Amino acid sequence: MLLPLPDGEFKAYLFDCDGTITDSMPAHHRAWLAALGEWGGDFPRDLFYAWGGRTVVDVITDLNALQGLTMPVAEVAARREELFQAMLPEIGAVPGVLEHIDAAYRRIPFAVVSGSTRESVTASLSALDLLDRFEALVCAEDYARPKPDPEGYLLAARLLGADPADCLVFEDTELGVAAAEAAGMRYVRVPPPWER
Incomplete structure (x- = not known):
């Protein structure tokens, strides 16, 4: 199930981790x-x-x-x-998101923006052999105001050298979507497990 992307050219992909990259x-x-x-x-x-x-x-x-x-x-x-x-060991990747990661890897820089700790994000991505795909990890300890505040997404855009308007966010939660919108970024809503 390839998730449809909004129209336009994007210079960076920003991903939530749990429920977005990892089916966790x-x-x-x-x-x-x-x-x-x-x-x-x-x-x-x-x-x-x-x-x-x-x-x-x-x-x-x-x-x-x-x-x-x-x-x-x-x-x-x-x-x-x-x-x-x-x-x-029992957790896999979200298929529709993994396809976009595979298709855009090395063409578009990626970052993770998560409310989880760096320890948790690193462990999850390592278990899926995906950690090396991401140029930046923005985790709970890296920003003061959690989602729906846009701080984490804006920090990720800065780390990748991308204008927020040129970033595409992949998110599975309402708080995450609200954070992306507040950052001035377009987004892809990743459906919850029971809708996939």
Whole structure:
């Protein structure tokens, strides 16, 4: 399933990672449920997908508030990452996105803009043997204001030397699409797993 691109010439492709390059959202959800469950927390599937693109710290903090819990943010985040990385061998690439990466590689520079940590993004892309395709990684620790703020996408454009208007964003979440629009970039919406 090749995803249709908007008309025009693009000088850079910017990709979200989880759910966009890597078909990892179901595994992330399982890791979240297991890690949170150890502290009495829960993360219903609809809320998990609605909050796609948010940082791990923000998710744990807001789940604590919503569920009246005091889960230790750093410990839960580390445990979730440990559980997720154990699942990496079962995760593949999103086919329609992988086809665009293969077709444009070496013609157009690529960057990743993710709300996940550099450790998580690097591990995911390495597991798929795709890490070397990306000239820049912009991860949660690289910017102050998460999606839907455009900061991460604007930083990626600067790192690639591209004007934001010449960048095409691949995103699977509403927050990510809003960030791309706020950055003045066109985008491709990557459908969720159940629509593919």
